[in-house]
Amino acid sequence: MSEPAHPAQSRRPARTNATRQKLFDASMLLIGERGPASVTVDEIAAAAGVSKGTVYYNFGSKSEMIAALLEHGVEMLESRLVSLSPAAKAVDDLQEMLGAMLDFFAEYPSFAQLLVSEMWRTPGEWHETLTLLRERLVGVIGGAVERVAQENQVDTEITPASVAGAILGATFVIGLDRLVFHPDRSREQALAVVMTVIRGYLR
Amino acid sequence: MSEPAHPAQSRRPARTNATRQKLFDASMLLIGERGPASVTVDEIAAAAGVSKGTVYYNFGSKSEMIAALLEHGVEMLESRLVSLSPAAKAVDDLQEMLGAMLDFFAEYPSFAQLLVSEMWRTPGEWHETLTLLRERLVGVIGGAVERVAQENQVDTEITPASVAGAILGATFVIGLDRLVFHPDRSREQALAVVMTVIRGYLR
DNA sequence: CTACCAAAACTGACCGGTCAGTTCAAATAG
DNA sequence: CTATTTGAACTGACCGGTCAGTTTTGGTAG
Numbered sequence: 001m002s003e004p005a006h007p008a009q010s011r012r013p014a015r016t017n018a019t020r021q022k023l024f025d026a027s028m029l030l031i032g033e034r035g036p037a038s039v040t041v042d043e044i045a046a047a048a049g050v051s052k053g054t055v056y057y058n059f060g061s062k063s064e065m066i067a068a069l070l071e072h073g074v075e076m077l078e079s080r081l082v083s084l085s086p087a088a089k090a091v092d093d094l095q096e097m098l099g100a101m102l103d104f105f106a107e108y109p110s111f112a113q114l115l116v117s118e119m120w121r122t123p124g125e126w127h128e129t130l131t132l133l134r135e136r137l138v139g140v141i142g143g144a145v146e147r148v149a150q151e152n153q154v155d156t157e158i159t160p161a162s163v164a165g166a167i168l169g170a171t172f173v174i175g176l177d178r179l180v181f182h183p184d185r186s187r188e189q190a191l192a193v194v195m196t197v198i199r200g201y202l203r
Numbered sequence: 204m205s206e207p208a209h210p211a212q213s214r215r216p217a218r219t220n221a222t223r224q225k226l227f228d229a230s231m232l233l234i235g236e237r238g239p240a241s242v243t244v245d246e247i248a249a250a251a252g253v254s255k256g257t258v259y260y261n262f263g264s265k266s267e268m269i270a271a272l273l274e275h276g277v278e279m280l281e282s283r284l285v286s287l288s289p290a291a292k293a294v295d296d297l298q299e300m301l302g303a304m305l306d307f308f309a310e311y312p313s314f315a316q317l318l319v320s321e322m323w324r325t326p327g328e329w330h331e332t333l334t335l336l337r338e339r340l341v342g343v344i345g346g347a348v349e350r351v352a353q354e355n356q357v358d359t360e361i362t363p364a365s366v367a368g369a370i371l372g373a374t375f376v377i378g379l380d381r382l383v384f385h386p387d388r389s390r391e392q393a394l395a396v397v398m399t400v401i402r403g404y405l406r
Numbered sequence: 407c408t409a410c411c412a413a414a415a416c417t418g419a420c421c422g423g424t425c426a427g428t429t430c431a432a433a434t435a436g
Numbered sequence: 437c438t439a440t441t442t443g444a445a446c447t448g449a450c451c452g453g454t455c456a457g458t459t460t461t462g463g464t465a466g
Contacts (some may be wrong), residue, residue: 019415033326037240040451051417056453058415117320120379123236134384158395162388165380166373166396173372176323181337185365192361193369199403222441243425254442256429261440265426 020058022048027069032110035117036066036125067129070118073111074133077104081140090147091198097144098171098194102187105175112179116172138164145201153203163201170197223261225251227275230268235313238320239269239328270332273321276314277336280307284343293350294401300347301374301397305390308378315382319375341367348404356406366404373400 026047030039041062045052059065080100087093105112119130142164149160171194178185229251233242244265248255262268283303290296308315322333345367352363374397381388 033324035238035240035320035324037238041453042451052453053418053455054416057417062452113323116323116376117238120316120319120376120383121236121238122316122383131384155399158392158399162385162392162396163399165384166377166399169376169380170369170373170400173319173323173376174369177368177372180323180325181334181368182365189361189365193365196358196361196366196369196400196403197373200399200401201403244427245425254444255427256443257441259427 019048019050019054022050023055023058023065024069024072027065028073028108028114029110031066031069032108032113036062036114063125067126070114070126070129070133073108073115074136076108077101078136078140080104081137090144090151091202094141094144094148094198095191095195097141098167099187099191101171102175102178102190102194105172106179106187109176109179112172112176116176134168137168141167148198148201154201155203158201163197167194167197170194222251222253222257225253226258226261226268227272230272231276231311231317232313234269234272235316239265239317266328270329273317273329273332273336276311276318277339279311280304281339281343283307284340293347293354294405297344297347297351297401298394298398300344301370302390302394304374305378305381305393305397308375309382309390312379312382315375315379319379337371340371344370351401351404357404358406361404366400370397370400373397 023044027039027044030044030047041055042052044065045055055062055065059068081097084093084096084100087096115130118124118126119134121127124130138161142161145160145164145167148154174190174194178190226247230242230247233247233250244258245255247268248258258265258268262271284300287296287299287303290299318333321327321329322337324330327333341364345364348363348367348370351357377393377397381393
């Protein structure tokens with residue numbers, strides 16, 4: 001019996017991490033493409049080259065596995081954003097950040113798709129998890145926006161927080177639009193459109 | 204046997220339209236909240252106060268019903284946008300249009316949610332339908348953007364079409380953000396943020 | 407080096423339940 | 437009279453979750 005009791009994340013029991021990574025990769029792809037509800041645990045397990053029982057051993061349920069997947073993805077994105085080398089001007093900093101986001105979405109399109117499809121679902125199975133994750137991203141971007149507001153003349157009618165939210169959302173949809181409807185569009189073009197939001201914020 | 208042969212849309216067989224409307228309302232709510240895959244046909248029929256058989260008589264399948272739902276919603280939105288009274292300046296025209304979009308999303312939040320969750324899904328069950336519908340909306344907005352480009356100095360590095368796409372996406376996410384995460388935010392504040400994109404486009 | 411062991415990790419057949427889709431005779435509305 | 441709706445039964449596939457049993461791992465003792 002031995003009560004599975006999910007292995008503490010702090011511990012690093014050899015195989016487990018590799019197994020989890022395989023499950024992340026497989027489920028990110030499948031779930032991004034067809035949605036959490038339409039993908040079966042059997043499919044995910046098969047795609048990861050692992051048995052169904054392993055999924056339930058590592059995560060307690062399908063729902064918890066998806067929550068962990070969401071967290072994992074946002075952590076990856078966040079760590080990329082904060083580890084960016086600071087530029088001379090705050091605007092350039094922000095631009096680099098948004099470029100990194102576009103790159104991330106291009107690298108993990110299924111994750112971006114999953115995020116937009118669940119982000120605003122209310123009531124949603126992962127709404128609380130997503131609210132927290134969103135706040136973290138808005139926080140990172142918001143910091144950069146505030147520095148822009150300090151260095152430049154900006155529209156004081158609009159709060160930095162709402163600008164950060166708009167930028168986050170706009171980057172999502174522009175990134176996905178480019179991947180799905182305009183594969184010809186270059187990274188620079190997409191970035192230019194995203195930066196339009198900032199330009200409109202400056203006075 | 205009698206082969207149901209879905210009633211031609213052009214015909215208006217009395218009760219049918221009322222039945223369809225009830226099904227639209229009920230399914231829009233349920234599907235927007237929990238996603239197409241998680242909602243059962245029995246649920247939708249019950250919520251619409253209609254029997255399951257009626258669903259299959261009017262639409263051939265669950266999938267076709269959802270496709271019809273998407274079309275119906277976009278048609279409603281489109282008809283609102285094109286019936287707007289033209290303003291003196293093209294920018295004001297665009298602003299009114301985006302305001303109407305925000306109002307529409309506030310009125311049918313579940314539809315907005317459904318649209319963002321399926322819009323970029325590839326391969327998706329309704330991807331072709333959605334591609335067409337998206338083009339129609341981008342077309343309407345794009346027209347207004349082009350008139351702005353004619354009346355004003357704009358950033359020629361960015362095409363009107365990509366601006367239209369960005370505006371459409373930004374309006375989606377800002378509208379949903381407001382409904383879900385910032386119910387305190389006023390319509391005017393949301394509109395101001397959306398208009399930021401246009402401001403950045405102007406030179 | 408090897409034999410052994412306990413815990414951790416993994417397996418996959420299996421179960422109970424759910425759901426889309428089908429059918430149809432009877433009722434109702436226009 | 438015809439088009440539409442009802443409601444209930446049925447099916448056949450599918451799916452999330454369980455669990456008894458198996459394999460792997462990392463360590464310990466001889």
